[in-house]
Amino acid sequence: MNETTVARLAATVKRYGPLTALDGVDLAVRRGELLALLGPNGAGKSTSIGLLLGLIRPDAGRAELFGLDPQRIEARRRIGVMLQSANLPATLRVGELLRLTMSYYPNPRGFDETAALAGLADLLLRPYGKLSGGQQRRVQFALALCGRPELLFLDEPTVGMDIDARQKLWAAMRALVAEGCAVVLTTHYLEEAEALAQRVVVLGQGRVLSEGSVDDLRKRVALTRIRCVSDLDAAAIAAWPGVASAMRENGHLRIATAQAEVVVRRLLDADPALGELEVQRAGLAEAFTELTRETVAEQEAA
Amino acid sequence: MNAVAMTAASPASASAMPPRRVLGAYLAEARSECLRYLRAPGFMLPILLFPGLFYLVFGVLMGKSEGADAARYLLASYSIFGVMSPGLFGFGVSLAIEREGGLLTLKRALPMPPGAYLLGKMLMAMGAAAVVVLMLLAMALGLAHVVLTPAQFGALLATGVLGVLPFCALGMLVGTLFKGQGAPGMLQLLYLPMSFLSGLWFPLPMLPKFLQQLAPVWPSYHLDRIALAAVGITHDPVLPHLLVLAGFGAVFFMLAVRRLRRHG
Numbered sequence: 001m002n003e004t005t006v007a008r009l010a011a012t013v014k015r016y017g018p019l020t021a022l023d024g025v026d027l028a029v030r031r032g033e034l035l036a037l038l039g040p041n042g043a044g045k046s047t048s049i050g051l052l053l054g055l056i057r058p059d060a061g062r063a064e065l066f067g068l069d070p071q072r073i074e075a076r077r078r079i080g081v082m083l084q085s086a087n088l089p090a091t092l093r094v095g096e097l098l099r100l101t102m103s104y105y106p107n108p109r110g111f112d113e114t115a116a117l118a119g120l121a122d123l124l125l126r127p128y129g130k131l132s133g134g135q136q137r138r139v140q141f142a143l144a145l146c147g148r149p150e151l152l153f154l155d156e157p158t159v160g161m162d163i164d165a166r167q168k169l170w171a172a173m174r175a176l177v178a179e180g181c182a183v184v185l186t187t188h189y190l191e192e193a194e195a196l197a198q199r200v201v202v203l204g205q206g207r208v209l210s211e212g213s214v215d216d217l218r219k220r221v222a223l224t225r226i227r228c229v230s231d232l233d234a235a236a237i238a239a240w241p242g243v244a245s246a247m248r249e250n251g252h253l254r255i256a257t258a259q260a261e262v263v264v265r266r267l268l269d270a271d272p273a274l275g276e277l278e279v280q281r282a283g284l285a286e287a288f289t290e291l292t293r294e295t296v297a298e299q300e301a302a
Numbered sequence: 303m304n305a306v307a308m309t310a311a312s313p314a315s316a317s318a319m320p321p322r323r324v325l326g327a328y329l330a331e332a333r334s335e336c337l338r339y340l341r342a343p344g345f346m347l348p349i350l351l352f353p354g355l356f357y358l359v360f361g362v363l364m365g366k367s368e369g370a371d372a373a374r375y376l377l378a379s380y381s382i383f384g385v386m387s388p389g390l391f392g393f394g395v396s397l398a399i400e401r402e403g404g405l406l407t408l409k410r411a412l413p414m415p416p417g418a419y420l421l422g423k424m425l426m427a428m429g430a431a432a433v434v435v436l437m438l439l440a441m442a443l444g445l446a447h448v449v450l451t452p453a454q455f456g457a458l459l460a461t462g463v464l465g466v467l468p469f470c471a472l473g474m475l476v477g478t479l480f481k482g483q484g485a486p487g488m489l490q491l492l493y494l495p496m497s498f499l500s501g502l503w504f505p506l507p508m509l510p511k512f513l514q515q516l517a518p519v520w521p522s523y524h525l526d527r528i529a530l531a532a533v534g535i536t537h538d539p540v541l542p543h544l545l546v547l548a549g550f551g552a553v554f555f556m557l558a559v560r561r562l563r564r565h566g
Contacts (some may be wrong), residue, residue: 035311053411076413077319083411092334103330104413106319127341145415296344 004031006151006182007052012061014047014206021047023206024061029151029184034177036197039187043203046084049155052059052184065151080149082140084156090129094120094139097128098146106149117175118142119168141169153181158192170196179275220225224260227278228253228273230271240266252276328418335422336429347442349391349430350437355385355478356503357438362445371535373446375505378458378529381435385462386522389431389469390476390489391447393423397477398485422475427466435462450533457532465525468551475558479566496520521550 007029014022022044029035029052037045050056050064054070063182065075088097102108115121118141119173123131128139137160144152156175158166173196177183187193193200193214200217202210223244230253238246242259257263260279266275307442339345361376401405409419435458442448448460480488497503499513502525506514517523524543530536 055407055410073416074415076411079411079413081408081411083404085404085409086406086408087400088335088408089338089405091338096334100330101333101412103323104415105328106323118377143412153411 005029006031006066007056007184008062008064009048009051010064011060012048012051012058012063014044014051014056015059020206022051025203025206025208027201027208029182031150032177032180032182034153034173034183034185034196035196036193036200036229037184038190038200038201039203039209040194042205045203046155047201047206049153049184049186053079053153077104077147078150080144080147080152082137082144082152082154082157084159086140087129088136088139089111093125093127094131094142095124097139098124098142101143102146107148108146109148112147114142117145117172119165119172134150134165137161138165139171141172143180145172145176148288149181151184153177154183154185155190156186157186160191166192183223223258225278225280226255226257226260226264226267226282227276228267228274229276230267230274232267232271232274237267324415324481327415329423331414331418332422332425334429335426338397339426339430345392346430349384349387350434352387353380354437355382355391355435355443356380358440358445364440365446366400370446370448373442374450374533375535377442377446377448378436378533378535379502379505379526381438381458381462381499382465382500382522382526382529383526384434384438385431385466385505386493386497388427388434388468389466390473390493391486392427392473393431393470394475394477395486396423397474401477401563402482409509422533424467424470427470428463431462431466432459435459454533458529461525461532462531465528465547468521468525468547468554471551471554471558475561478558478561496522499523502526518546521547524550 005028007021009025009027012022012025012027013020017040025044025048027048037048039045047056050182051058052065052066052070054072054076056132063070065072066078068075070076074191085204092100095115097110098111098120102111102114106234108114109117112121115124120138120142123135123139128136131139141154144154148261158169161169168191173183173185185193197214200210200212201208201215202217229251233254234246234253237243237253237255240246240263242257242262244256244258246255248254255263255267264277264279267277343408357376357380361373361380365373365376397406418464439450439455439458443450472492476488476492477485498519499509500506500517501509504524506517509517524546527536527543528540528547531538544552
């Protein structure tokens with residue numbers, strides 16, 4: 001373990017009955033970085049987080065927090081946690097929840113500072129149960145950062161937030177990273193990873209599919225998106241050489257390909273009536289879909 | 303940069319927690335646990351209402367013809383009936399719901415001192431038990447004209463406040479076995495028959511012989527014997543009953559902790 005690694009999974013395997021949730025995952029979180037953990041449902045993101053937090057134990061391999069067993073309280077005093085769902089006591093006020101969580105830490109952030117950072121200043125006297133879903137997520141975020149953690153786990157933090165709240169949370173996350181806090185972020189919103197992450201780890205079916213910067217990931221699958229109106233059969237196009245995927249959506253054909261020029265030429269030949277043609281460089285979403293799709297195809301072939 | 307490397311290399315110093323702050327965390331947890339239930343009348347009201355109502359009807363109103371001894375007997379039995387419910391439900395239902403809702407998972411991930419969560423719930427249950435016993439004592443002294451020495455008064459209160467603990471352990475065990483809304487039904491299934499079969503509603507001699515012989519199987523029977531001795535109805539030694547209750551409590555607690563560790 002080198003001293004810039006704050007959390008680590010080493011050849012970790014976790015099974016639930018016949019299902020292998022994690023199949024030999026290696027993962028290292030470095031001091032001060034924002035690491036995004038991406039993957040479809042069932043890819044093993046929450047299992048990875050659960051192992052790093054000591055909530056579940058690996059069947060093989062190891063999970064470490066600051067070089068210690070994650071169940072050691074000394075290790076957990078240095079982390080902050082926001083889980084995907086947590087029904088906090090509805091009758092307690094926001095300020096009371098915050099003070100309670102602060103009491104767990106040796107050297108917590110100031111009460112007012114935490115409230116300001118999470119955008120809670122006007123909610124402190126409200127009972128938690130009376131808040132909207134987005135406000136509740138902000139409270140959970142405040143509880144995660146109130147202990148002045150060196151490592152923050154955020155499991156789908158912006159689910160249920162409106163755009164404005166999400167932007168504020170992003171700003172707060174950037175401020176924390178600037179302070180030197182490492183963040184492990186799992187998310188479905190790929191633009192979130194694009195906007196925030198220094199490193200992206202893509203999980204699929206319990207394995208690490210790719211690891212690197214956002215640009216690396218996008219380069220790995222240099223896809224282009226084609227959109228048009230046409231009567232051509234999507235299933236037939238999907239079988240063309242060079243086409244990664246093709247589907248019909250709201251009357252539009254949507255095609256992902258690595259060879260846009262070839263495919264566009266063939267499209268225009270096949271359907272002279274084709275209209276509203278758009279060709280666009282793929283974002284992380286397509287790159288990501290392509291990555292996970294490849295693995296599934298490989299496994300089906302095997 | 304050097305400073306950063308230093309903190310990483312010496313985790314113990316970075317996360318040392320002074321004993322005062324650890325104690326503070328325990329207190330904060332207990333305070334929150336009490337506050338949240340005091341503010342949830344839907345939770346506290348039934349716990350107080352049923353034993354109060356039972357005692358009013360059977361102990362005060364109908365007990366008039368039977369004399370003060372009946373009211374004294376029922377004071378002890380209904381106190382135990384009332385004390386069982388904050389233990390069973392306060393512990394069991396809230397644990398089952400918090401296991402399902404993810405609060406327990408979050409608390410396990412956070413650096414909450416081990417045991418603070420359970421200790422908080424335990425204090426909450428003891429407080430509720432004290433309120434139930436005091437309410438019945440007030441009705442007994444004020445309405446049913448039961449005469450108690452201060453020692454008897456204190457003994458019954460102490461029986462209630464400490465006697466809730468084995469039922470906390472039983473509630474905790476049920477709370478680890480059932481998730482969410484499955485737990486209350488299961489607890490009712492334990493609570494009501496156990497109360498009846500231990501002679502908390504009708505004196506044991508009024509039950510069939512077979513059920514009388516079965517009564518020592520139930521923890522509530524033993525607590526009732528202690529309560530009856532506390533108010534001066536019986537003069538049996540209480541030590542055997544205390545030991546049985548301690549044994550029940552320890553076994554339930556150990557089973558529950560084991561399940562909680564393994565399954566969360």
